[in-house]
Amino acid sequence: MNNTDEESDLEEFKEILPKDITVAIFCALSYESVAIKYNLDEEFECHPKAIGPRKYVYSFGRIGEHKVVIARPYQMGPVKAAQCAATVSQQFPNVRFALMVGIGAGIPRLPKCDIRLGDIAVSIPRDNHPGVLVYDFGKYESGGTFVLKGSLNKPPSILISADGSLEEDEMMNRSPLKRILKNITKQPGYVQPNSGDILFDETFHHVNKGNDCSGCEASSEKKVVPRAERDRKPGQPVVHRGLILSGSGVVKNPEDRDRLRQGHDDAVCFEMEAAGIMDEIPCLVVRGICDYADTHKQDEWHHYAAASAAAYSKALLLKVYGQDVEETRSMKEMMDKLEKKIDRTSNDVHNLKQEANDTKEGLILEWLTRFDYAPQQSDFLGRQQSGTGQWLLKSTEFQTWLNNSKQTLFCPGIPGVGKTILTAIVIDNLTTQFQNDSNIGIAYLYCNFRRHNEQKADDLLASLLKQLSQEKPSLPDSVKDLYDRHKAKRTLPSFNDISIALQSVTALYSRVFIIVDALDECRTSNGCLTKFLSELFNLQKRQGVNILATSRFIPKIVDHFKGTVSLEIHASRKDIERYLEGHMKQLPSFVQQNGQLQEEIKTGISEAVDGMFLLAQIYLNSLDDKCTPKAIRSALKNFQKQSPGSGENKKVQVLAHAYEQVMERINGQKPGFKDLAMRVLSWITCTKRPLNTVELQHALAVEAGDHELDEENFTQVEDMVSVCAGLVAVDKESNIIRLVHYTTQKYFEQTWTTWFPDAQTDITKICVTYLSFDTFGTGFCSTDGEFEAQLELNPLYDYAARNWGHHAHAVSTVMEQWTRVELLIQNLLENEKNVSAASQAMMASKSFPSYSQEVPRQMTGVHIAAYFGLVGTTMGLLKNGYNPGLRDSYVQTPLWWAADMGHEAVVKLLLEKGAELESKDPYYGQTPLSLAAERA
Known part of the structure; x- marks a missing residue:
């Protein structure tokens, strides 16, 4: 993009409307906004309607799939930034989120945070903060300690997820950041400075000689903090994720720097505008580091630091897809909701x-x-x-x-x-x-x-x-x-x-x-x-x-x-005909064009089903592959022959026969469709609780031996339903995917070993593989928030953790099938971190506050095998050197869990291996013996 002749360029610019803008980028200084403009893939013209006395000058363009507005407050500071953000949210009603991009002062803490000039600070929330705190809002406690107070909104989850993806790219050495930054630093004034990046001791203040720190270096070499050389070339900034401290004053001495960050070990940067924007628009703060919040001058780094922040912002936006943005709630919707809420109350207090x-x-x-x-x-x-x-x-x-x-x-x-x-x-x-x-x-x-x-x-x-x-x-x-x-x-x-x-x-x-x-x-x-x-x-x-x-x-x-x-419930013939009439559109087009045939279908089915809505639904679905009126009429005659007549047993038999016919249709599909139908039906039939569509999507996407989920292996919900020929429905409100009726479930409970005999084995393999994913290698989540995030990112986590062992227990009785899952299970239960993550989800109950933290920790594979009653697995772990007397954090042994869950065979095995029968848990004083007595 060439910005040397703006007047001629503008003639070629495409004009867009304010409603087309979905992303706002705020900058406080001109060279910050210019760095952003060097990132644009395309520039636009836009003429938003002026609102109120403040008329801001904006720039417009496209980055990836996003149309952006670049806005600058009149002056630096949180108040002016808040005014600018509020105006932007009104003038551009479809803005979903914002980036605050510019320069900031780094907070070095060696060796934990070796932040350098030109590095990038990003406001990523952690357990004890939302990503940004106001550094000049707090109180002095006894001893002169200054404690920050208050809280701002977190950045939107869509941007946090995008940053996580960028972080993964960095770890794999394929981040686009270096390439994007190189394009900006080609522009005049944005090249990386030749002057050294020097960190002075916090006790040493700037020597007032000139506009640089050459005098500081000359007079006090011993005051330079030694830092190791980085193993990366110039032009490769490091991204520091953590807390950004925002306020209305410039922090320019190390004493204030260390005082204000006290108690916040993951603080990485000071800046002055974010506090005004975070509560106006969902926002992520991105700052290029231009100094160390001390008295020393580093002015020559300002442009390059702005370029680093701008480069990161583009890399981030390229990770956010336009469809994902459309699914987020617009600022207008948020403001409308807020206004309605205010209208419903007489006063704010x-x-x-x-x-x-x-x-x-x-x-x-x-x-x-x-x-x-x-x-x-x-x-x-x-x-x-x-x-x-x-x-x-x-x-x-x-x-x-x-x-x-x-x-x-x-x-x-x-x-x-x-x-x-x-x-x-x-x-x-x-x-x-x-x-x-x-x-x-x-x-x-x-x-x-x-x-x-x-x-x-x-x-x-x-x-x-x-x-x-x-x-x-x-x-x-x-x-x-x-x-x-x-x-x-x-x-x-x-x-x-x-x-x-x-x-x-x-x-x-x-x-x-x-x-x-x-x-x-x-x-x-x-x-x-x-x-x-x-x-x-x-x-x-x-x-x-x-x-x-x-x-x-x-x-x-x-x-x-x-x-x-x-009052006996029945479906009147009139009601069934209404149902058939309302669903006639699902039949082939030749039926839509033949009113006489439609009447025959209504009459034929309503007479044949004898007041059974479900049978009418099955019969109607069975007509959707008929290609001629003759084929339709032939099917109607068969329905009449199968009429259920009187008596519940006879009607149940007719339903079972109808299900048999549907399964024959499913078996007649192309191999891929048939395989998908059988997997969907097997999961819905054999799981221990109903699954929602996302859980089932994850289950169907997993292949034994995977280390992570491949989202390209997801099956569309519409396809799951369509291949099952009317036997499966999705509840729109709860998103539960289920069989259409209680009798359908009963039918498959009696016949599943015929239709999908390996169901329990396959479900066990999928659940164990899922729990073995690398993402659970971090182990036990230390907060409810972290645990909730883990559940949200991994929808099958809850079901797999709570139920894999029940499926495995069913498989363990058939040696031929057991050998297909035994090694997978053994590998999972010998992985300490994955076992810790699985046990947390298995035990967590929302009946109590801090529910994910009030569960036993230090559970081993033997504890879990005993909990589920897996005799062979317990024996294998003991042979591999596991101690049968190991205690979890509640001082409960594998024997205690086996007795509590009523698994007699595992209790016997553990006793043979020397487990202590009379060991008490300290909370309720129960022993394995007393638990076994309760079960007897």
Whole structure:
């Protein structure tokens, strides 16, 4: 780019609109902004509308995929920078984030931080700071110590991730920084200075002779701090990531430098504008080091330092893709949200207090239960065909239940008739009808046999308590008291505790409706279902609540509802025809053009399915590969022959036959599609809990032996769904990918060894490979924030850590399959760092504050093998020299874990190898023997 004749160049510039600008770059000085302009791949003209009295002069251009505005405050300092940032955010409403680029004063701390002139400082957050702190905002404590206070916003995650990618490039010696900097330093005035880079002792001040430090060098050679030669050529600056201290004054003596950074060992730089921008626009600060915040003059380094910062900013932006920027929230959206929030409150003080109160109440509700049924309600309601289900709402039974207190309505039905969708319709009807009546309480549950671990009796009751509590303007005192009682002891509430609180909260309403779907999928072990229903009826007896429940015709469940009003759920022919009509567009185009054929399809399927929505869906999906009207009509005749007729068993058999036919269609696909379908179905069928789409994408992308995830191996969600021929659905709100129905899961549970016999082996291999990735080689995360980041960056981490051993346990019973995973498992469990990372995710529970830190540390591979009951693996580790008496940080041995989890074979093995039976854990005084006795 040639900037020597701006007037002639401007004639060739492309004009863009303010809305096209997505990135802002702020510079305080002219030579800083010029360095940025030397980076531009293309220059633009733009004419933003002036806002207010401040009219800034901007430059515009493109760097990579981003259209940028380069802005300069009138003067240096945080106030002027804040004014400039606020104006930019108004004039360019689609700016997503900003870079603050320019020069700064380095903070050397040998040997930890050997920062040099021309190096680059970047405001990357660490555990104890957000990346930028205000250095002139704090307080003096006893002893004269100055402590920084306050906090600014963190840089946007998209820029932190881009910096992480650049750091990886640096480690692999392929960073573009040197190349970009070389292009800038070709320009007049930006070449690297020939004068030496000298660091003087902090006790030595500048000798006032001339504009350089030649006098300092001559008079005090002993005051020069010796530093080792760098093993890199000139023009290769080092990037220092850490804390940048920002304020309104220039730091120009070493005493102030060391005082202000005290307590912040990772502070790398001082500067003067970032404090004004960080809270106005999401921003990353980039500073080229031009001096050492001391009294010595290094003016000749200013231009080159600005060039270094500019080069880094371009390298960073080239790591950010335009699509990623589009997905971030625009400044306009952020400001609109802020304005709406301000409009809802009468004064700022009240708003802050309320926000703090809301945060505490949110923590209490999260402590009660993390499970939220609202996304499921939204998903199910979204699947409703408009106009269906009205027969239920208009029925005498429902109207009686609706208009009278202390009523129970039991709604049984055979599989596939739409009980869950009708439940969603009922809930939506209630919430719409009573949305303006704060005296009416509504709570609901969707039971799911895949979530038995999250739906024990106390979990279900806690969900009802949470929903009824959060409908109140403020959290009821009974719930706050419940939390306060257990908070100090770090315990969870008992079933009785929850019951008492639920009685109290229910009494705050004039009427309460409780709706429970799919009781047949509720956990029955340990009397869970009986205990839960007994408590519901007890609540009805004391508080007069109304209960509506759906279920299949399970005798034990039906017995619970003897003497109550019953209304059998069925899909009316009219509703099925509405459904078919609404989904006719998924069929080939020749069907769309043939109204008569569409009527035949509606009539043929609705007659054949005998009131089963699910069967209608399967039949309709099976027509999408038919190429002629004759083929359609032939399929309709086959449907009639397979009509389910009466009786639940007969209808279940017809569903199973329909699933067989779908699997034959899947097997008939091209090999690649068939393989993908089988892997998707095997994961969804055999995992221990439902997975979301991102988790499954990661699972499918991993290949045994990988050391890191290859994102080019990701499968699109649409492809996962399409190859499964209608057997798989994605819940839009929760992003859970699942089988379309309970009966689909039951079918595969009975037939998975036929369709995908290696499923457990393959899942074990993938989970163990994932946990063996190099990214987990850093070991135990030292803070909740670091752990949360690890979870976010590695979506399969949580599932793999908690469940790999359960899958491995299933594989261990088949020797032929076990030999395919044994070595992978052994290698993982002998890697101390990866074991530490896996054990943290395996044990972390959000029921407590600092949840990722309050788990056992120093767990070894033997502890984990014993925890999962892996006899062969435990034996192999012991043969390799592992001590069976090793204790974790909770002083618990592998024997303790094996006994606690009820793994008798591992207990026996460890005892044979000399493990101590009577060793107590110091917290509860339990021994492996007492744990085994509890299990007996």
